[in-house]
Amino acid sequence: MANAIIAVDWGTTNRRAYRVEADGSVSDGMRDGAGVLAMAADDYVPALATLRERLGDLPVIAAGMIGSTRGWREAPYVPAPADLAALGRTALRIDDARAIIVPGVSWVHGACADVMRGEEVQVLGAVAAGLAPADALFCQPGTHNKWIATQDARIVDVTTVMTGELFALLKAHGILAGMLDGPVADGTAFREGIARGAGACDLGAALFEVRAAVLLARRAPEDAAAYASGVLIGSDVGARDMAGETVHLLADGTLAALYTAAIETLGGRVEPVDATMAFIAGIHHLRAHLAA
Amino acid sequence: MANAIIAVDWGTTNRRAYRVEADGSVSDGMRDGAGVLAMAADDYVPALATLRERLGDLPVIAAGMIGSTRGWREAPYVPAPADLAALGRTALRIDDARAIIVPGVSWVHGACADVMRGEEVQVLGAVAAGLAPADALFCQPGTHNKWIATQDARIVDVTTVMTGELFALLKAHGILAGMLDGPVADGTAFREGIARGAGACDLGAALFEVRAAVLLARRAPEDAAAYASGVLIGSDVGARDMAGETVHLLADGTLAALYTAAIETLGGRVEPVDATMAFIAGIHHLRAHLAA
Numbered sequence: 325m326a327n328a329i330i331a332v333d334w335g336t337t338n339r340r341a342y343r344v345e346a347d348g349s350v351s352d353g354m355r356d357g358a359g360v361l362a363m364a365a366d367d368y369v370p371a372l373a374t375l376r377e378r379l380g381d382l383p384v385i386a387a388g389m390i391g392s393t394r395g396w397r398e399a400p401y402v403p404a405p406a407d408l409a410a411l412g413r414t415a416l417r418i419d420d421a422r423a424i425i426v427p428g429v430s431w432v433h434g435a436c437a438d439v440m441r442g443e444e445v446q447v448l449g450a451v452a453a454g455l456a457p458a459d460a461l462f463c464q465p466g467t468h469n470k471w472i473a474t475q476d477a478r479i480v481d482v483t484t485v486m487t488g489e490l491f492a493l494l495k496a497h498g499i500l501a502g503m504l505d506g507p508v509a510d511g512t513a514f515r516e517g518i519a520r521g522a523g524a525c526d527l528g529a530a531l532f533e534v535r536a537a538v539l540l541a542r543r544a545p546e547d548a549a550a551y552a553s554g555v556l557i558g559s560d561v562g563a564r565d566m567a568g569e570t571v572h573l574l575a576d577g578t579l580a581a582l583y584t585a586a587i588e589t590l591g592g593r594v595e596p597v598d599a600t601m602a603f604i605a606g607i608h609h610l611r612a613h614l615a616a
Numbered sequence: 617m618a619n620a621i622i623a624v625d626w627g628t629t630n631r632r633a634y635r636v637e638a639d640g641s642v643s644d645g646m647r648d649g650a651g652v653l654a655m656a657a658d659d660y661v662p663a664l665a666t667l668r669e670r671l672g673d674l675p676v677i678a679a680g681m682i683g684s685t686r687g688w689r690e691a692p693y694v695p696a697p698a699d700l701a702a703l704g705r706t707a708l709r710i711d712d713a714r715a716i717i718v719p720g721v722s723w724v725h726g727a728c729a730d731v732m733r734g735e736e737v738q739v740l741g742a743v744a745a746g747l748a749p750a751d752a753l754f755c756q757p758g759t760h761n762k763w764i765a766t767q768d769a770r771i772v773d774v775t776t777v778m779t780g781e782l783f784a785l786l787k788a789h790g791i792l793a794g795m796l797d798g799p800v801a802d803g804t805a806f807r808e809g810i811a812r813g814a815g816a817c818d819l820g821a822a823l824f825e826v827r828a829a830v831l832l833a834r835r836a837p838e839d840a841a842a843y844a845s846g847v848l849i850g851s852d853v854g855a856r857d858m859a860g861e862t863v864h865l866l867a868d869g870t871l872a873a874l875y876t877a878a879i880e881t882l883g884g885r886v887e888p889v890d891a892t893m894a895f896i897a898g899i900h901h902l903r904a905h906l907a908a
Contacts (some may be wrong), residue, residue, distance in 0.1 A: 401832070430832055437828045468791065468824060486791070486830070487821040493785040499778070522757065526855035527819045528777040528848065532760060536729045537778070540722055542692075556820065563818035 329383050329409025329608035330375055333442060334390035335359050339371075339471050340600070343379045352379050360389040368396040371421040372421055385607050385614075387426035388442035391416065401430035401439060405478040408448050408606070412613025424614065426607075427590075430481040443470050445586075446574055446599055448605020451477045454570045455597050464574040464599070465583050467492065469560055487560040491553055494531065503538055508548040509578065510585040513547035517554015530555050533543040557586045565594035574599040621675045622667055623899035625734060626682035627651050631663075632892070635671045638781040640900040644671050652688075653680040658772020660688040664713055677899050677906075679718035681732035683708065693722035693731060697770040700740050700898070704905025717905065718899075723774040730774040735762050738866055738891055743769045747889050748864045756866040756891070757875050759784065761852055780871075783845055786823065795830055798841040801870065802877040805839035809846015810878050814854025822847050847879045858884035866891040 328351070333340040337359040343352040343402045358371055367539065375568055391399030399416040406429045416425040428441030428443055443464050450456040451474055462472040467488040471480035495504040508514070520530050537543035543551060561583065569592040584594045620643070625632040629651040635644040650663055664676055683691030691708040691714030699719045708717040735756050742748040743766055749768045756762045759780040765773035787796040800806070812822050826844045829835035835843060853875065861884040867875055868891065876886045 430828075432832065432834070436825060437832050437834050438825065438826045439831055469820075481822050483818075484824040485818070486824045487820050489790050490782075490820060490823075493789055497789065498781045498787055523817050525815050525817045525851070526777070528779050528782060528852055529775050529855065530759075531782075532776040532778045533728060533730065536722075536731045539731055540724065540729050542729050559817070560820055563821065599665075609758070 327382060328380065329385055329607070330379050330609065331604055332384060332386040332388075332390070333445075333603050334386045334388040334395070335442060336361050340351065340603075341375050341379060342600075342604055343382070344604055344608055350604055360392070363396075365396070369421060371612050384421075384423040384609065385426065386423060387445045387603075387607070391425040391427060392441055392458035395425075397425060399425045399427040402427045402444075404429055404431040404482065405475070405480045406444065407478045408610050409613045410451060411448070411612055415610075415614055417615075420495050426610065427481065429479050429482070431479070433481075438484050440470055440472070440484070441480055443472060443574075443612070445606035446478055446602040447472050447474060447479060447606075448477065448509055449604070450572065450574070450597050450602040450608060452609035453602065454604050455499065455602055455605070456595070460572050461569060461596070462572045462574060463583060463587070465579045466575075471564065483525065485563070487556045491556050495549070495571045499535055500531070500552070503535060503545065504549040504552055506546040508549050508553045508582070511550060513543070513550040513586065514554040515589065517551040517556075518558035518562070518589055519554075519602075521555035521558030521560075522586075522590055524555075524559060524562075526560050527555070530559075553582065554586075557582055558590075560561065560594060561586040561590055561592075566590040569593070570595055572597050574602060619674060620647055620672065621677055621899070621903070622671050622676040623896055624667065624676060624680075624682070625737075625874075625895050626678045626680040626687070627734060628653050628681050632670060632895075633667050634676070634892075634896055636896055636900055640897065642896055646670050647844075650810035652684070652686055653773065655688075657688070661713060664715060667787060676713075677707075677718065677902065678715060679737045679895075679899070682718040683719060684733055687717075689717060691717045691719040694719045694736075696721055696723040696774065697767070697772045697898045698736065698746060700772045700902050701905045703736065703740070704902055704907075707902075718902065721771050721774070722780070723771070725773075730776050732762055732774055732776070735764060735866075736771055737898035738894040739764050739771060739898075740769065741896065741901060742864065742866070742889050742894040744901035745894065745897035747894055747897070748887070750808070752864050753861060753877060754866060754877070754889070757795060757871045758867075761875075763856065777852045779848045781882040783848050786844065787841070792823070792844070795827060795837065796841040796844055798838040800841050800845045800874070802873050803842060804834070805842040806874065806877065807844040807881065809843040809848075810854070810881050811846075811851030813847035813852075814878075814882055816847075816851060819847070819851050822851075828850070846878075848884075849874055853878040853882055853884075858882040861885070862887055864889050866894060
C-alpha cells in the first residue's frame with residue numbers, strides 16, 4: 325500500500341474524515357455537518373473535492389449511510405456472517421471519483437432481520453486492531469443502539485434498538501414533550517429508571533408513568549428526563565442477559581456513562597473501545613481486501 | 617332534577633356535547649374541533665355561549681382535559697378508589713358561567729401512579745347504566761390506551777399505555793417515517809405483530825425490525841404499518857394476563873377491531889360498550905351527587 329487514503333465515516337447528520345497513512349496511523353482529520361441528510365445526489369462529487377482540499381488529493385474510502393438508498397450510491401448489504409474480506413470483495417468502486425463505498429451488513433435469522441451501515445467497520449476494525457477479542461459482544465449506542473456479536477472476527481449477530489430515537493421523539497412531540505428537557509446523567513433517577521425498564525414487558529405503560537409521576541408531584545420535574553432515559557436504556561440493556569457478560573462499548577461522553585451504568589447495574593462488565601480508533605483501524609485493515 | 621343539561625366531553629382535539637334530559641335521554645348533540653389545544657384561556661366563555669346557542673340555554677357539565685392544567689380551570693384529581701359520589705363532591709363549580717367541571721381520577725400504588733381525565737365518566741357511567749358489571753375491567757384505546765378496573769362501582773386501578781402516541785410518533789418522525797403509511801387493519805400482518813409484541817421485553821428492538829424487514833424485502837412495504845400496529849397493540853394488551861379475562865371495550869371502528877383481535881388472540885373475551893352512551897350515562901348519574 326503505497327499511499328495514504330482518506331477514510332470517511334459518512335453518517336446521517338455528520339461526516340468525519342481522516343487521513344490514514346499506509347501504516348495505519350492518522351495524520352489529519354476533520355468533521356463537519358455534511359451528513360447524508362444534508363446532501364442531494366449531485367452534492368457528493370463537490371463534497372469529495374472539499375475533503376481532498378483539506379486532507380490531500382487521495383483516494384477516498386467511505387462507510388456509513390452514504391451507501392444507503394438515501395445516500396450517494398446504494399452499496400448492497402453483505403449478509404452476516406461477514407468479515408473484512410467479505411466487505412472488501414463487495415465494496416462499491418466509483419472509479420471516476422476515486423472513491424470506494426463500504427457495504428453495510430445485513431443479518432437474517434429465522435423471522436428476525438437487522439441491518440447496519442458503518443458500525444461494521446468499527447466492530448471489525450476493533451477486532452483487527454486488537455482493541456477487542458475475535459469473539460466479542462459490542463454495544464454501540466446512539467439514535468439506534470446496535471448490539472453486534474462477532475465470532476472468529478466475523479459479525480454473526482445484530483440487534484438494533486430504537487432507544488435514542490424513542491427518547492428524542494418523546495422529548496420533542498406528544499404528551500411528554502416539555503417534561504424531558506432536564507439533565508440526563510447517571511444518578512438516582514436514572515438508576516430508578518433502569519430498574520423500571522429492565523426486563524419490563526410494558527414499556528408503553530412505563531413511559532406514561534413519567535407523566536403521571538410528575539403531575540402527581542411524585543417525581544421532581546428536573547428528574548423526569550434522567551428517569552425516562554433510564555427506563556429506555558434499562559429496557560434496551562435489560563432485554564439481554566448481562567450476567568457475567570463483557571460488553572465492548574463503542575461510545576463516548578454521556579452515552580458511555582449511561583450505558584456503562586446500565587450494563588454494570590444489570591450484572592455486566594464494560595470494556596470501553598475508542599470508536600474513532602476502531603473506525604480508522606477498520607478502514608485501514610480493509611484495504612488489504614480491496615481488489616487492486 | 618327539573619332541567620336538561622349540556623354534557624360536554626371536552627377533549628384535547630375534539631369537543632362532543634349532548635343535550636341530556638332529566639330522564640337521562642339524549643335529545644340533541646354536536647361535535648366540533650374546539651378541543652382544549654385549540655383554546656386560549658378567554659375562549660371558554662364564548663365557547664360555552666356557542667354550545668348554548670346550539671343546544672339550549674342550559675347548565676353545562678364538562679369532563680375531560682378542560683379540567684387539566686392545559687384547560688380552562690384545573691379540577692384537582694380525585695384519588696382512587698373513586699366513585700360517582702366522590703366525583704360529585706369534588707366537582708369544580710364555575711357559578712357565574714353556570715358550568716361544572718368534573719375532576720379526573722388519580723391512582724397511586726406503591727411506586728406506580730397514573731391519571732385520567734374524562735375516562736372516569738365513561739367507566740362509572742357504564743357501570744351505573746348497567747352496560748358493565750360493578751366489578752369490571754375496561755379498556756379505552758386511543759392516543760393513550762387506558763386500562764381501568766372497577767370494584768363495587770369504584771375505580772380502583774388504572775394503567776395508561778402510550779400505544780397510539782408511539783405509533784403516531786414513529787409514523788410521523790424518525791427512521792420509520794414513510795414506512796407506516798399503509799393501511800392498518802386486522803389481518804395476517806397485524807396478527808404477526810401481535811405475536812411479536814405480546815410479552816416482549818424488547819419493544820425498542822421489535823420496532824426497528826420493521827425497518828429491517830422492509831429494507832431486506834422480508835415484509836411487503838404495504839404491510840409494515842399493520843405489522844407495527846400489531847407489535848404496539850400486542851405489547852399493550854400482552855402486558856396483561858388475558859386468559860379468561862372479560863374486557864369491556866370502550867372503542868369504535870378500527871381501534872375496536874384491532875383491540876378486539878388482540879384481546880381475543882391473547883385469550884380474552886370482549887364485551888363492547890358504547891362509549892357515547894357510557895359518557896352520557898356518567899354525566900346523568902353524576903347529577904344526583906352534585907351539591908344542590
